[in-house]
Amino acid sequence: MWRVLALWLLATWCAECVWGGFTPADYPVVVLFLGPLYGGAAVLIREVARRCGGGWPSVVLLAVAFGLVQAGLVDQSLFDAAALEGTEFAGQGVAARATWVPGLGFSAGQLVEFVGNHVMWSVCAPIAVVEACSRAGVRRASWLSGRWIVVVAVSYVAGSLLIWSDAGGVVSPVQFGVVVLSAVVLVVAAVWWRPVSSPPLSGPGPWVVGGVVLAAHVVGWFYGPGWRGWGLRVVTLAVVAALVVRWARSEAHVLAAWGAGLVSAAAGAFLVPPYEPAPVWLTLTADVFGAVLVVSVLTWAFHRLTSDRREPARLRPA
Template sequence: MTNPNVVTAPKHSSVKRSLPALGLFFLSPLVAEFLLGNIPVSAFYAILTLAPLYGGGAVLIRELVRRRGWGYPSVIVLALAYGVIEEGITTQSLFNPNYADLRLLDPGHISALGMGAPWTVFVLGLHTVWSITVPIVLMESVSRRPREPWLGKVGLWVYGMLFLAGIVATTAFGYSKDSFRASTGQDVGVGIAIVVLIALAVWIGRRAPRRTTGSVPSAWIVGVVALALSSGWMVVNDQVKNGWLEAVLLLAIEVLTVFVIVTWSRRTGWTRMHTLAAAGGALLTYAWHAFPEKPVFDAPHSTDLIGNAVFALLAVALLISATIRRDKFGDS
């Protein structure tokens, strides 16, 4: 028997139909690195090297989920798997004690795993929410076909090759700059984690969504709550100096956020506008956090501030556009 939830791409996929995938391909690194303030506008050329990894991953996750008829819970779990791939394989920041000369693993160090508790929680959270999930929600919100595949078989193959190229290129670049190599045990652990997360995403996707009755706050309230929770999460990472306390607080905010969003989203009054509002709140957190963020590339302070302002304005413009589109096309 065929799965009634599975959605197939059209046999004659047009260039116009695939444009949202191309938009997501570039939006993902824009949000992940430039809106965050991690890379200044003066190094905007870096998007060409970042897009295959970030954008390729986002497009493949989105297409897999929509082709199988799954929902955002599967997107989130696969986004976490993406984070494990990037930080556990390509950059190895989860295990490298001197990654980028930052000593990220010293706070809350777990000697048995060779990992730092707060850094692991923080960086995987960044990728799960902002690198993958938020860009997918935003691009689907401005698309007329938010639940349908955007790519045919050829398009999937192209983006798959781009993603693979991004993994290989990023890994090779990291190896050329740093002699550190994760241990065999760490590599095996990363592989197991990726397989488990993919299996979990499949299991969640195949389960029928549970809907309950109950009131849902307005989309504006959902957005404000998402902004407050994600902002608090970033402030904890910036201000709390005790590694173990930081890890506990980060996890506590994550659990609270999941509980609140899952509780609301299961109710019949939850709409795609609420989903957009939640993603929008997180997006605005990156927008304000870019200003105190120190970029990894040297740039004049004025240039950095101008770039942050431009990216923040673009983020607001995208949110307004997505909101208008959702009002126009409803919850389709």
């Protein structure tokens, strides 16, 4: 059960805190009110994907569905042009209008940013870290009984309704239909996905994979708003995703790819303010704590994977 709790807490913290959104003074409130939402979603997504046997493609598809529902229907930030007003990120909300999609009423830039961040920080990176820290025998196994799945699902729905009630009704019937239809298609694809077995390909090691992903994140900071920046982000995402899929042949590669996203978030936290104004010493404390935590959990996760690879050699008779 410690694995479920660890994933619950890590997913919640990664979703809103690793990049500097909240200071340590806000952490208890984040865990209390956002834990059922982000932690519950990560736990459920992992459980469904592992029980269905779809592997990481299923995890990613379910994470995209969650990101669409979260940004489109729960907090409705995707369709609410005023969602960032009154926060330290109000300027980003104004800049997002440069990629506005008429008719459907959302920013293409925010679609990539909001959904992509949920996929990377809220779901996939926490799952990769906690699985890597687990014993090899239970790493890809189910962690919850049917009763606990119901408990987590109910808490997720309750957390979603709480955030939805605070967001207000800004979603039109057309927007609602598009989000629901897209999410259903993604969930069905995730459940029916079956990995194709193929011989492992030679390629670079985990550190190179992580370095490429980290470089892509950092370069993305300088693309700027507008359709040109949006296009560069999409192309970069497609190229890096194709490379990772081709190169990732071990659990260490997977951890390096998702872990690079946490490293970029922890580094970027030093460059952005939290949602609400806070003393400099408190924001700096949050940034340092985030960097230390990310380095610590990734170091421990890689250590566990390395230990697993060495274990058979120690058990063989001389």
